[in-house]
Amino acid sequence: MKLGRYGLCGLVGLLTVMLIASGCSWRGGGEPQHQTLSGTWIIAEDVNDPSARSESNVYYEIFVRAFADSDGDGIGDLRGVVNMLDYLNDGDPETTEDLGVSGIWLMPIHPSPSYHGYDVTDYRSIHPDYGTLEDFQVLIEEAHKRGMKVIMDLVVNHTSSEHPWFLEAAMDPSSPYRDWYVWRDEEDSPIAVSAAGGPAWHRSPGGGADYLGVFWSGMPDLNFDHAAVRREMIDIGKFWLELGVDGFRLDAAKHIYEDLSGDEKNPALQERNLAWWKEFREALQEVNPDVYLVGEVWDSSPARVAPYFQVFDSAFNFTVGELAISAAAREEDSNLAFTLERMHGAYDTASGGGFIDAPFLTNHDQNRVMSNLRGDLNHAKMAASILLTLPGRPFVYYGEEIGMQGVKPDEEIREPMKWADEEGGTSAAGEGVPSLAGIPVSAYAEAMTRWRMPRHQADTPSVLAQQSDPASLLHHYRALIQLRSRLPVLVSGTILQLDLEPAQLMAYERRDGADRVLVVHNLGGSEAEAILKPDAAGTAYERLVAASSSDVEVSSGEEGQLHLKLPPYSTAVVR
Known part of the structure; x- marks a missing residue:
């Protein structure tokens, strides 16, 4: 049996885990009342106060070409995104039919000879396939009305060879x-x-x-030793901020200056990159002091990522996705929380305490989550439960919330969003989807498949089909994002791992000041039970505040112990 590091988290009691059932259900008499979130999730009534809700801090990544087509030409566009904003966040915290995200990240929307847009030919225009600057301003205005920020990809490392x-x-x-x-x-x-x-x-x-051209012959690198280049890229950033953009996802952030010998540890090289990004940030803050910058710093070493928090608010955390998917697939703890403890210590020091972690499962450059998990719905739910109970600003790749599949090449991990099945456009119950802005969902499905016929989505239930299924992956994502807005400690709190046996259990404490909760995931296909004892100061976890299933059971034991029983593939949050 492994012993938990209770000196780190303020617990000294041994958590004993047994595969037996005992105690009484949360649904039992005398227990706190609970309410239902989206799908099968439940939350204690006394922590579901609308006046105390905050932002979920979850951002949603959109490939505009593949998301929603408003004009029937077979290509996703900005007006299509506008039409689907209520699906992402309808602006009403009382409703549960939307995802409840706090922001959207748009992959490149500039003119480009490629389908993906990472080789730009005009930095101050919109790709004609996607619409106009006026369309983009409508998108920003409508997103802001619903309480969502808008960040966009800015590719400054290189241009298109056709620029x-x-x-x-x-x-x-x-x-x-x-x-x-x-x-x-x-x-x-x-x-x-x-x-x-x-x-x-x-x-x-x-x-x-x-x-x-360090990525491809079609992407010649810009020379950032040239003052005119630096001025132009700063002016481009200011241009979009003045239009209302809230920030940027900065592509290839560590490749502005490149060591062609392949030595990524070259400290002088990193200092040159950081000097540029500092110049860039300070200039943008003249337009928007709160501009949000998240960098793509794809590196396995936290020591090499940490310095970028001197200039970025966030850097994408690639390690989280690897460990979360591994834990879900293998049905055992991957020491993710302990890894984050060490990472966050380094990031906190580098940023002076101002960093926002940006975890995600996969993105547009990686095989999709559901394909990595071989189509296993239970595993996909557990990966989501891990991601969306972690600190910081999680990013969700479009279609991840419905289990879209896809493996490289890149075109096949960027297939059209599956709003509805190709035939009929309604669920089995015949229910429509109000979030589709009155446009028949069949029109969306048919139009998008004219751009690219999906090869991986035959087994993916559509948004429409999942809306009528409380046990669907879509409802699971909605509930988790709602939970973050109702339990702010999940957004801003620190993370500390607890080691449990058997290995199918993953647990970590989330603490923000005096508030602390314990998140426990049963990653396995069998039931498990934990006994939580008070710490040396007599402080104990007392009750369940949220769970992914009403079959989670809690009971009070001797000497202030809390008994927690988890059915297979479930999550519980105790306070």
Whole structure:
């Protein structure tokens, strides 16, 4: 049996876990009253006070091309996103039919020759497939009305090879844009490997010197040693902030300056990257002092990620997804909470206490969660339960909440959102979906499949089908996000791991000042029981405040003990 680190979390009692049933149900007489959240989740009535609710702090990632089509041309667009905002957050905290997210992140929406948009040809315009600047302003206004922030992808590391700047620079060595990019004579430097694993240098379409493109030949790197480049990228950021954007997701944030020898530990290189991002942030704060910046710093080392919290509010936490999915798939604790304890210590020091963690399960560059979990609904629910009870600002990739599947290549992890089945457009009960803005859902389904016929969604129940099923993954996500808004300690509190036996149990304490709750997940397919004893000061967990099932049972034992019984694949929160 493993002993918990109770010196860290203020508990000294041994949590004994047995696969036996005892105690009385939460539903029993004399127990606190509870209310139902979305689906099967329940919450204690006395912690469900509408006046005490806060934001969930959950953000939702949208690939506009694949999300919702408003005009029937088969391509998702900004007006389509506007039509679906009530699905994400209807602005009314009393309703439970929306996800309740606090913000949305739009993948690139600029003109681009690619379907994905990470190779930009015009930084101050909207891709014509998606609409206009006026459409974008409507989206911002409507999102803000519902209490949602809007952040957008900003790709400053490189442009498209079809950007007018690059085309002029490549064809005319005397062009003022020549120094906006990085060039070499072939004999002057050795072959270097790019961030994507291929060659970093590419033959110029104008002949002569090669140009640097650390991701792909279609994405030539900008030269941030050139003051004009830095000024232009700052002006672009200000342009979007003045239109009402609340912040940016910063693509390839650690690749602004690249060590072509492959030495990612080069401290001088990191200092140059940080110096640029500090200059960028300080300039943007002239327009919006509260601008939110979340960086893509894809690195397995917390020590190399931590310094970026000097300039970013958040950096995506790739480790969380790996550990949460592993725990759900293997049905055993992965020491995720203990890993986060150490990470957050480093991030707290680097940021001076001002960091916001940005955990997620998977994103647009990774195989989808449900595919990683081989279509197992119970495992997908447990992965969600872990993610959405962690501190910080969790990000949910569109379609994750309904279990969309997909494995690389990239196009197949970015398939159209499955709002409805292709035929009929209604659930088995014949119920419509008010959140679809009065447009028949069948029209959405048919239009989006004209852009790209999904290859992975045959077994994915649609949004419409899941809305009428309380046990669906969609309802599970809705309930978890609602729970965060009703228990603010889940958003802002620290995290401390408790070690339990058997390994199918994962537990961590969330504490914010005097408020503390214990989250316990039963990741396995068998029932489990825990006995929680008071700590040395006599403080004890006393009652259940939320659970994913009404079959979770609690009872009081001797000497202030709390007995907790968890059915398979369930979560309980005790206070």
